[in-house]
Amino acid sequence: MRAWELMKETFLRRRHIWIVHLTWLVFYGLFWWLFLPDPEEYGGFLFLWGGFLLPLALSAGIMGDDIASGRMCVLVTKPFWLGEVYLYRLLGLSLQAALHFILAGCVILVLHLVTRKGTMAGLGLWFLACWLLFNTYAALSTSLSVVIKGVHNSLLLFLGTLTLSAVAAMVIWNLQDHPMAEVVKGFFRYPFPPFEFLGHLGKGDYAKQTLALGGAGIPKSVACAAHSLILTTIYAGIGVRLLTRRQFSTHRD
Amino acid sequence: MRLNKRTRMWIAIIVAGLAMESWAIYTLRPSGGRWRSEAMVKDEPAAHALYDQMIATLRCAQSLSYKLTYSSPGDRARHYLLWLKKPNYFRVEAIDATGAWTGTLVGDGNDLWVYWPGDCPGIDPEDTDIPKADRSNRYMTKPTPLGRHSIGHLVHELGRGMGMPIIDPSTFHGYTDSLQPYVNGVASRGTDKIRGEDCDVIEISIMNAQRTWYIWLSQKDHLPRRLKQIIRAIGTYVDVEEWSDVTLDAKLPQERFVWSPPAGWRQWVRPDPETRLLKAGQPAPQFALRSMDKGTIRLSDYRDKIVWLYIWRSG
Numbered sequence: 001m002r003a004w005e006l007m008k009e010t011f012l013r014r015r016h017i018w019i020v021h022l023t024w025l026v027f028y029g030l031f032w033w034l035f036l037p038d039p040e041e042y043g044g045f046l047f048l049w050g051g052f053l054l055p056l057a058l059s060a061g062i063m064g065d066d067i068a069s070g071r072m073c074v075l076v077t078k079p080f081w082l083g084e085v086y087l088y089r090l091l092g093l094s095l096q097a098a099l100h101f102i103l104a105g106c107v108i109l110v111l112h113l114v115t116r117k118g119t120m121a122g123l124g125l126w127f128l129a130c131w132l133l134f135n136t137y138a139a140l141s142t143s144l145s146v147v148i149k150g151v152h153n154s155l156l157l158f159l160g161t162l163t164l165s166a167v168a169a170m171v172i173w174n175l176q177d178h179p180m181a182e183v184v185k186g187f188f189r190y191p192f193p194p195f196e197f198l199g200h201l202g203k204g205d206y207a208k209q210t211l212a213l214g215g216a217g218i219p220k221s222v223a224c225a226a227h228s229l230i231l232t233t234i235y236a237g238i239g240v241r242l243l244t245r246r247q248f249s250t251h252r253d
Numbered sequence: 254m255r256l257n258k259r260t261r262m263w264i265a266i267i268v269a270g271l272a273m274e275s276w277a278i279y280t281l282r283p284s285g286g287r288w289r290s291e292a293m294v295k296d297e298p299a300a301h302a303l304y305d306q307m308i309a310t311l312r313c314a315q316s317l318s319y320k321l322t323y324s325s326p327g328d329r330a331r332h333y334l335l336w337l338k339k340p341n342y343f344r345v346e347a348i349d350a351t352g353a354w355t356g357t358l359v360g361d362g363n364d365l366w367v368y369w370p371g372d373c374p375g376i377d378p379e380d381t382d383i384p385k386a387d388r389s390n391r392y393m394t395k396p397t398p399l400g401r402h403s404i405g406h407l408v409h410e411l412g413r414g415m416g417m418p419i420i421d422p423s424t425f426h427g428y429t430d431s432l433q434p435y436v437n438g439v440a441s442r443g444t445d446k447i448r449g450e451d452c453d454v455i456e457i458s459i460m461n462a463q464r465t466w467y468i469w470l471s472q473k474d475h476l477p478r479r480l481k482q483i484i485r486a487i488g489t490y491v492d493v494e495e496w497s498d499v500t501l502d503a504k505l506p507q508e509r510f511v512w513s514p515p516a517g518w519r520q521w522v523r524p525d526p527e528t529r530l531l532k533a534g535q536p537a538p539q540f541a542l543r544s545m546d547k548g549t550i551r552l553s554d555y556r557d558k559i560v561w562l563y564i565w566r567s568g
Contacts, residue, residue, distance in 0.1 A: 219280050224277070224281060226274070230270055230277065
């Protein structure tokens with residue numbers, strides 16, 4: 001077995017993965033069909049469903065399943081570095097997301113051509129933002145999956161994100177000009193998955209600044225993508241470190 | 254200590270990553286939403302000439318009519334139909350997102366009249382002093398000295414909609430917008446097509462780029478087809494106007510610029526704000542305002558001191 005085959009495996013890992021892809025595509029279509037959204041509203045919907053919920057649904061138990069089933073004990077005997085198991089699993093997720101967003105684009109384009117509703121303008125940027133957010137969440141979830149059993153990695157990440165966001169919103173609202181509010185904002189802006197920056201990227205705010213600031217938008221867009229990919233790398237690095245430090249043996253406790 | 258090749262490679266990767274992340278964080282640092290002088294454009298004579306040509310076209314035309322669609326992010330579009338005629342005639346009809354008429358502004362050469370199909374939007378719905386029956390069949394009127402009145406400043410009286418158009422329609426009648434002395438520069442942003450029409454795009458910096466306009470000027474008649482305004486104050490505000498059905502120097506019937514109040518209609522006068530002001534010796538209500546450096550200024554912090562409130566127009 002070659003390490004890269006694990007990437008292919010992520011597509012076929014569980015039956016629910018195909019159901020998730022199909023369900024999400026149907027939702028993209030339904031939202032377009034029923035609500036006749038403007039690009040910003042629709043982009044926000046894509047961002048939430050594709051960038052945040054999709055990685056959680058696809059990465060549920062991604063490493064935990066292998067560890068729980070004892071397959072990891074077999075994989076450690078293969079002639080590749082254990083970190084590669086992690087990296088190819090993550091690449092598999094990222095590739096799935098890329099294909100998913102291409103398919104979503106096709107679904108929306110067909111609906112747009114058939115119904116003549118809405119506009120495709122700006123959706124490309126939203127898909128890029130979705131894919132970048134997907135990668136950060138997929139890396140975070142895969143890393144959690146190394147230490148958390150079963151599908152609890154996704155559940156924990158989902159609840160953690162909601163709880164942290166709610167607490168942060170309350171802190172920022174109640175302590176508007178307090179230094180603590182700035183600390184919370186800084187946490188959500190930099191080490192947390194970059195919702196804010198990628199939201200701006202998707203909305204085309206950086207493109208608007210290109211028009212307004214004579215080119216300053218292009219470095220901002222690149223910086224946004226770079227920050228997002230670096231965060232993905234850091235989350236993945238932590239996961240690889242956790243995985244390679246674990247002891248896997250053929251003997252169960 | 255001699256490092257092996259693999260360690261050196263990892264160190265190089267980490268240093269490169271840190272450098273890249275530092276650059277990304279620096280580039281993405283919040284600007285505080287305030288205006289930035291680097292957003293100012295240098296004046297380009299050719300682009301400035303396009304802007305001057307637009308003003309000249311507006312001033313020289315005998316009549317002008319167009320449909321203006323106003324929108325801002327997160328808000329529904331509003332539509333306005335405008336007819337302007339020399340020397341001093343105008344008519345503006347406001348249409349809401351559902352296509353319903355919400356108000357009309359008519360200039361008959363000497364006075365302007367504003368009237369609405371339902372309740373007067375200027376009357377506070379919470380104001381119990383005015384009975385419900387007295388809120389409708391109302392109109393406003395005021396004199397319109399040629400070249401000295403502004404339709405732009407009165408458009409908000411038409412009801413829910415835009416506060417003020419980007420280019421004041423009264424420019425057509427010789428009015429000079431108060432922002433004109435603060436234009437820092439006009440630069441070209443190339444050409445673009447708006448609804449199939451070739452347009453020159455210009456960028457105009459006003460008040461050290463606290464306000465920026467982008468205007469798509471039709472190469473056919475030098476009048477706008479799209480205008481975009483960015484106001485950089487504590488936050489950044491964006492307004493977009495689309496001009497369509499632009500008709501220059503067409504014969505406009507005089508009846509379009511005439512209106513007189515039907516029987517039973519009564520004039521409405523906006524209450525004088527002086528009546529709501531504090532009287533000498535009356536304690537001031539407490540308030541807190543956000544300061545320019547993102548702090549908070551509370552009136553209570555200045556108790557027993559003389560407070561001078563200096564209010565100016567930003568952006």
